[in-house]
Amino acid sequence: xxxxxxxxxxxxxxxxxxxxxxxxxxxxxxxxxxxxxxxxxxxxxxxxxxxxxxxxxxxxxxxxxxxxxxxxxxxxxxxxxxxxxxxxxxxxxxxxxxxxxxxxxxxxxxxxxxxxxxxxxxxxxxxxxxxxxxxxxxxxxxxxxxxxxxxxxxxxxxxxxxxxxxxxxxxxxxxxxxxxxxxxxxxxxxxxxxxxxxxxxxxxxxxxxxxxxxxxxxxxxxxxxxxxxxxxxxxxxxxxxxxxxxxxxxxxxxxxxxxxxxxxxxxxxxxxxxxxxxxxxxxxxxxxxxxxxxxxxxxxxxxxxxxxxxxxxxxxxxxxxxxxxxxxxxxxxxxxxxxxxx
Numbered sequence: 001x002x003x004x005x006x007x008x009x010x011x012x013x014x015x016x017x018x019x020x021x022x023x024x025x026x027x028x029x030x031x032x033x034x035x036x037x038x039x040x041x042x043x044x045x046x047x048x049x050x051x052x053x054x055x056x057x058x059x060x061x062x063x064x065x066x067x068x069x070x071x072x073x074x075x076x077x078x079x080x081x082x083x084x085x086x087x088x089x090x091x092x093x094x095x096x097x098x099x100x101x102x103x104x105x106x107x108x109x110x111x112x113x114x115x116x117x118x119x120x121x122x123x124x125x126x127x128x129x130x131x132x133x134x135x136x137x138x139x140x141x142x143x144x145x146x147x148x149x150x151x152x153x154x155x156x157x158x159x160x161x162x163x164x165x166x167x168x169x170x171x172x173x174x175x176x177x178x179x180x181x182x183x184x185x186x187x188x189x190x191x192x193x194x195x196x197x198x199x200x201x202x203x204x205x206x207x208x209x210x211x212x213x214x215x216x217x218x219x220x221x222x223x224x225x226x227x228x229x230x231x232x233x234x235x236x237x238x239x240x241x242x243x244x245x246x247x248x249x250x251x252x253x254x255x256x257x258x259x260x261x262x263x264x265x266x267x268x269x270x271x272x273x274x275x276x277x278x279x280x281x282x283x284x285x286x287x288x289x290x291x292x293x294x295x296x297x298x299x300x301x302x303x304x305x306x307x308x309x310x311x312x313x314x315x316x317x318x319x320x321x322x323x324x325x326x327x328x329x330x331x332x333x334x335x336x337x338x339x340x341x342x
Contacts, residue, residue: 003045004333005325012037015049017340019088022059023066028091035090038125040328041321042314044177046186047122050332054256055088055119056339061261064088064118070095078107081246082114086263089120093268097126097139100270104135108277113240114268115247119143119256124177124314126270127165131173136273137165142242142266144255147181148221150231153208155221156250159184160237165311168288169281175311180234181222188214241267 006014012033019029033049040048058064068087072080072095080099084092096114103110123139130137143158163177183202191198192214200210203217211217224230242249247267254262275284298307321327 002330003327004330005321006328006333007325008037008041008321011040011049011326011328011336014336014340015052018052018056018336021339021342022056024059024088024091025067028088031094032088032090035093035121035125037326038128038318039122040326041318042122042124042128043317043327044122044124044314045327045329046184048328048332049336050329051119051121052339053332053335058118058256058260059088063256063259063261063263065263068092072099078103078109079111079113082112084114084116084118086116086118086265089118089266092117093120093126096268096270097129097272100137100272101130101133101135104272104274108274110135110270110272110274112268112270113245114270115245115265116263117141117247117266117268118264119266120268122177123161123163124165124175124311127163127175127177128173130272131165131167131175134167134169134275135165136167136275137163138271139163139165139269140237140241141268142238142247142249142253144253144257144264145251146185146222147224147231147234148204148208150224150228151208153204153206153221157231157234157238158250158253159222160234160241162233162237166288167275167284168292169285171285171289172292172315173311174288174309175314177310177314178225180224180230180237182225183222185218185222188217192218237269240269243267245269 015033016029036049059066065086068085070085071083082096096112100110100112126139127137140162143160145155146159147157149156159179159181161179166174197212198214200212203222205211205216205220238249245267248265254264292309300306
């Protein structure tokens with residue numbers, strides 16, 4: 001993968017123009033671009049602006065609606081439901097995030113169940129934006145099926161992402177962003193290309209048996225983290241983001257690979273807490289720094305690999321991207337420039 005650095009504002013403007021060529025309005029393209037550019041700034045290149053091309057293919061096919069008319073329905077003082085109208089995922093995510101922040105500002109807690117959505121990128125950009133405004137967050141989404149139920153031999157649940165964010169006034173927030181498989185399929189494909197075996201804890205063959213053969217693994221299923229515990233956690237995510245939101249769930253979700261012209265109807269779940277209701281900025285900053293310090297002071301098993309807190313590596317990359325430019329895959333940049341030139 002060849003990477004090049006692009007100044008943040010330039011990358012954002014090019015991404016906005018590229019998305020507009022697929023039919024998005026300028027405001028919608030800008031909201032979408034913010035999430036994708038943040039993903040690249042965090043070093044999450046598989047979920048950054050490289051997604052414009054795959055999103056664009058489905059926009060052209062009508063699998064994603066370029067001019068979605070999203071609707072918010074108030075369910076309670078602190079709960080809203082969002083119908084994404086099959087809009088582009090990061091835009092649905094941004095709309096849900098802003099509604100959850102508005103609710104939390106009013107009541108202290110904001111919960112949004114979103115349906116009618118598509119792949120919305122990684123969790124950490126949303127958690128980061130929420131933390132910047134003083135909100136703690138739990139955010140998750142369901143996904144296309146790639147994982148078999150514990151003990152099963154057919155994929156029935158998705159590699160659903162979930163994440164948490166805790167603000168730290170004047171300092172770095174805590175950011176945890178994870179999917180529920182032990183590894184991504186990309187790592188298994190890489191092992192196959194290198195002719196290497198994989199750990200038996202990564203995936204199963206098509207019969208549901210653990211395998212060290214990457215070729216058999218790619219014909220089988222990813223394994224959830226923590227075995228039966230990860231399986232249970234994946235189901236909780238799909239219950240919150242899919243079933244309770246009114247979206248599709250488990251095998252009801254359409255695969256954008258096998259059926260790209262069909263709406264996926266993914267669901268997302270946003271829970272935000274206004275930390276200002278719990279104490280002042282100085283109070284939270286002091287406790288967050290003490291919390292971080294306890295972890296950093298842990299003697300390292302390997303002196304070359306000191307203990308870190310989730311989100312630190314991503315935020316270091318974010319600061320470097322601000323000063324030195326955002327790393328972007330060369331092929332993705334070429335696509336963006338070609339589309340923006342239109």
